[in-house]
Amino acid sequence: MNTFIKRTQVLYRVISINFVDLSFTPSISSSSSSSSSAYFLLNNKTKRFQSTHIKLKMTGRNTQEAKPLFQRLPQSIVPTHYDLTIQPYLDTFKFNGDVNIHIKVKEPTNNIVLYAAELEVDNAKLKSTSNNEQGGKIDYDKEGERITVNFDKKLETGDYQLALKFAGEISSRMRGFYRNKYTAPDGNEVRHGASTQFEPADCRRAFPCWDEPNFKATFDITLITPKNLRAISNMPIKAENEYANDKEWKITKFDRTPVMSTYLVAYVVGEYDYIETKDSNGVSMKVYTPLEKKEHGQFALDTAAKVLPFYAEYFNIKYPIAKADQIAISDFAMGAMENWGLITYRETALLIDPKFSSMDTRQRVAIVVAHELAHQWFGNLVTMDWWTDLWLNEGFATWIEYLAVDKCYPEFDIWTQFVADTFARFLIPDALKSSHPIEVPIGHPAEIDEIFDAISYSKGSSVIRMLHDYIGDDAFRKGLHNYLTEYSYKNTVTENLWSHLAKASNKPVNEVMSSWTLQMGYPLLTVTEEQTNKNRVVKIKQQRFIADGSADDENLQWKIPITVFTKSNAKKIAQQTLMDKPEITMTLENVSENDWFKLNYNSIGLYRVKYESQTLARLNEPIANKTLSPQDRLMVQNDVAALCNAGHQSFVDYLKLLPSYTDEDNFTVWKSIASNMGDLSSLLEYTDYFNKFKQYRLNLFSSIQNKLGWDAKPNEDPLSAMLRPMILGIVGKSGDQNVIDEAKKRFERHIAGDLIDPDIRGAVYVIVSRYGDESTQEALRKLYVAADMTEEKVRLLRSMGQSIKPEIIENTLKFVFEGDNVRMQDSISGLVGCTASRDGRDLVWKFLQKNWTTLVERFGEKSNFLIAFVEYGLSDFADEKTASEIKEFFETMNTPIVARPVKKVLETIHMRSEVLKRDSKAIEEYLKRHQQQ
Ligand SMILES: [Zn+2]
Structure with a gap:
């Protein structure tokens, strides 16, 4: 799953640029129904958590409440196949359904327990293989979202079919089977469709089922719908016929799915256009769009057609089913959802208007498509046993989405952006005392929503990136292939991946990784140096980095792959080691007194570094002359900003460092600086010298603004197209009168029909909203109402409140x-x-x-x-x-x-x-x- 808004941290908050929605990752929070220490004990991986030498700290969990313990469904009855029929009524928002579930009873019993929520279920019938049928009596457990079907006669072990009828509401809350509102192409008439969102635990709102990821089964899905609507599901259509009871309706049957988890089932009913292609392996691909907008699906289709074969080759496993469709859903809570064969997206994550979409929306679509397609193997084919391992699912997809985009669109220099957007992103919440380890023992499903957060996605993927670097691509691919092959159509736990990677690389993967996945936070390395003749002796100490600078009471320690490089060979690692103690000493040979050195080549290791002032000062030179890679340039200032926030240094040090970046021209480096400056701005807004700070900010960003100007140069790279609006926004908000006047002029022409380039449009909206009056707002609202593209609507929405x-x-x-x-x-x-x-x-x-x-x-x-x-x-x-x-x-x-x-x-x-x-x-x-x- 891809969650929704990306805040590009503070950038957005004060300086507020073209931020793209998606990939918002709400953070963990405690849940009323959690009594987690007890849940722990029920988790089948309890032992792992208890035996580890690492101390787990589950802050913020609510341990006092004495609610009944959550128990997963017993393995004594397992489903193997579902025949599912659904008939939705979009005028009344109700649906009817019946399901016939093939089950194996492994221990004699008088009842069957399965999940159902907000459904009326009746007419339970159980048939044995010898065609003996008996009715069952249904008891509801509303709180537990389960039903129990009780039988008079004891069921012996063996195969049965459990048939149930049910009815429910097509809800408005964007989960389960829910409604989608859209306007007809004429722009006036409001119509409705319906679609599903089941991850993590909402399949039970659509039909009774064993709604836990490790009860995998096959599904034969049938939809009964009005004839004028499309009926779409995970698999290709097997047959479509007139519905015997009403010839205004049709009945659509789909091919049988592979063995899979309930959270991946999907069906959609509504009006859609589509475009289609086949990838180089012959997999059929469609992108479904709103009516009359099928060209808006072209970019996503092209991307998917490149990315799918890339994964098939990278994993060395062919795409497991016959089709890979994607669809834009008008009402969608998350960014996208990887349902097998039918990926659902919010419109801004899939649709690109060839004329009116901005470059960063394009990049975002490429990333989200790559993310969801990766799940088709990693998540769908091989699935976590329980939600505790969700981080691996999401962390892996988040890492490999960059690999795929880098391959298909090298012009985005996406790995550099990884450092600013993903790596530097988790470092902020993970430094808080209220953080949590990436591997969180999950008991009750209510806790699951808590972990679709920056820690699971961003730290998870950063850990994978570090691991990939540590064992190398060959071993990584080999281990990954073996893992995916062994667990195809099955469920698995994190250690199984580690052991395959350890086998393929001959490195202690489990040992190294557990310090990163089972404990929260990350280390700060404090570096001190001493010159002895031609050598530099470097002492490194590790301790947990805590955002407010306080000491770590728990004295957490990590196994840290460390790299060091120096001026004399700036593009190569001089030394590397695995730091597995609180303190180490390294001797860098042939480093003269004025030579710089730096830790963490290309910012792959998960740590921040605190240098002595002379060590840091020497880095001004390779920053200014760009000897350091963009990843390293951006992380030097990022670390200093974090150290200032924590009180390890004064913010004056940060302000003194930034002039080294005056001639910077890299989009991603500026993005990171803008983010930290945004943070600082929102803080200094509470002082009476804020105007002086705005002047400093203006000076810092002026030279790059002059270089970029307002209009795209011919054949410009996409990164300049993304940098320009960011800089314009900052400079405008810092009070540059020329920029403000030009924005106003362009906005007036825009309203008159001379449209602003979509790349800078968001920045113009923000500037005019900030300095404009009620009539400007009126104009923005009118544009909002008139816009038929969600991307444009969101751009407008973001600007409106930025008035002073x-x-x-x-x-x-x-x-x-x-x-x-x-x-x-x-x-x-x-x-x-x-x-x-x-x-x-x-x-x-x-x-x-x-x-x-x-x-x-x-x-x-x-x-x-x-x-x-x-x-x-x-x-x-x-x-x-x-x-x-x-x-x-x-x-x-x-x-x-x-x-x-x-x-x-x-x-x-x-x-x-x-x-x-x-x-x-x-x-x-x-x-x-x-x-x-
Ligand atoms: Zn995902």
């Missing part, structure tokens, strides 16, 4: 949340826009307090959007008073899913307020001196 006028921000919040102007899944983009200013943050906080109960009702108490509202809406404060208000408010609200996000927010605010207390005076003095020069 409080009444406009208030109106934006109303526009986003009241009435039905904005789809539920897009409201977060509107909200985040409003947090771009100090006043806006206050208004968002007031809004959330006033409307929290309504939001919980509308989105559902388990919705990931609630997490996003809290994390994105409230993290940017910098005072303890607001922190305690937030704490008190959520203590009275009792919304368990945001318990951990609230902790994260409080920790972040505390850290920010400490930075202000500690460094504010010195920053002010530095800025004064700096600007007098």
